[in-house]
């Protein structure tokens with residue numbers, strides 16, 4: 001599990017995705033193949049700004065074990081200003097979130113693995129001007 | 131390609147089957163199907179089984195060997211097929227292709243899941259989503275559908291009352307099905323006021339955790355005459371499948387399942403029918419919102435209209451101006467034993483089109499003789515559609 005976390009550090013800590021030089025589309029998480037251009041595509045690293053809007057959301061009341069202490073928490077799909085959408089928690093009260101809410105990325109502790117005690121970090125989003 | 135028919139079906143009750151093991155339930159379903167088809171084990175050429183995760187739920191992989199062994203059917207080739215909650219209908223599709231191609235004549239196809247043996251079912255079910263980019267951040271499987279529901283409400287003005295009517299009708303149908311997990315009726319108020327799971331979805335918008343198994347016998351249409359009369363053969367007129375991104379967030383729209391649209395359009399073409407000729411459907415309502423979305427994606431109404439149709443109860447068995455939807459009670463009330471669900475859906479349509487006595491009290495009006503199933507894996511990453519018919523054409 002440790003190695004699996006290291007592998008994603010660039011993406012989860014620095015929000016680095018990929019951009020297809022052929023069609024200009026931006027992907028997050030990064031891809032090795034552009035699904036639109038396939039063999040004609042050429043992908044390069046692309047750093048996302050971390051600003052976006054809530055596209056949709058839910059408030060989780062029945063969590064997996066590692067998230068039990070956070071309930072209820074807000075999970076959302078955020079549409080980044082560069083286009084890609086990503087799944088993340090919103091660091092706000094359940095009653096504050098709405099579709100269209102402007103948010104920006106923050107780095108937080110995501111969860112703790114019960115068995116091996118590893119703490120996983122990654123991105124969450126918080127309301128802008130908060 | 132040869133014509134392929136279903137000649138037998140059997141299932142266990144779905145629910146918390148604490149007294150039965152994984153192997154007990156799949157063997158029970160298989161024996162019932164074999165008896166229903168009036169065949170003998172020696173008539174079979176192969177076995178296919180749909181199962182999402184024996185490994186996570188009961189700590190057992192290599193269930194193909196286990197099932198052939200405990201069904202007393204070794205050395206028949208047995209193949210396990212996996213596509214999360216769509217595993218069952220993918221197993222059927224594999225069996226269908228093997229018979230249509232002429233490679234096999236008579237095939238047993240089963241689906242099975244034993245879910246109540248594990249403590250943290252929520253984590254096990256979440257493996258149907260993207261582990262690294264959804265589940266890692268705290269997205270649960272219900273929360274993905276909840277986010278679809280929230281966006282659908284935003285785009286089309288669906289109300290929580292309209293959405294809740296889906297569950298009310300599911301429980302009404304389920305109350306008439308002796309194999310269903312839930313046989314009690316419910317009301318819109320009870321659905322809305324049930325404990326929240328992932329807002330806006332409550333426990334009563336979600337299908338349950340279930341144990342269950344189901345099995346079908348599929349057969350070459352010519353060979354089938356050796357076993358059953360014409361009235362007991364139901365034709366598989368289409369078997370199609372499509373894929374989509376595993377993560378919900380990667381899709382252009384989350385208020386439609388593109389894979390369901392693609393697979394069903396192909397299926398109508400393959401069967402040579404239009405949606406208005408379908409009498410009865412079993413659609414994958416793992417969460418109430420998915421039932422609504424599938425009614426639209428399968429072409430039964432326009433985008434955004436499903437909520438009104440459901441609120442007017444036009445999908446009910448007793449209503450004749452629309453097709454009947456989920457006469458079994460669907461995943462919501464009949465239960466959702468993941469790998470078994472796709473087989474159970476097709477089994478219900480097989481019974482319905484035959485006018486089988488198992489449908490007493492919940493027989494859909496059959497006018498054109500066509501039924502459809504839509505079985506969804508994950509949040510829509512796999513969709514498998516089957517169209518069945520009771521006429522020879």
Ligand SMILES: [Zn+2]
Pocket residue numbers: 020021022023024025034035036037038041042
């Ligand atoms: Zn491209």
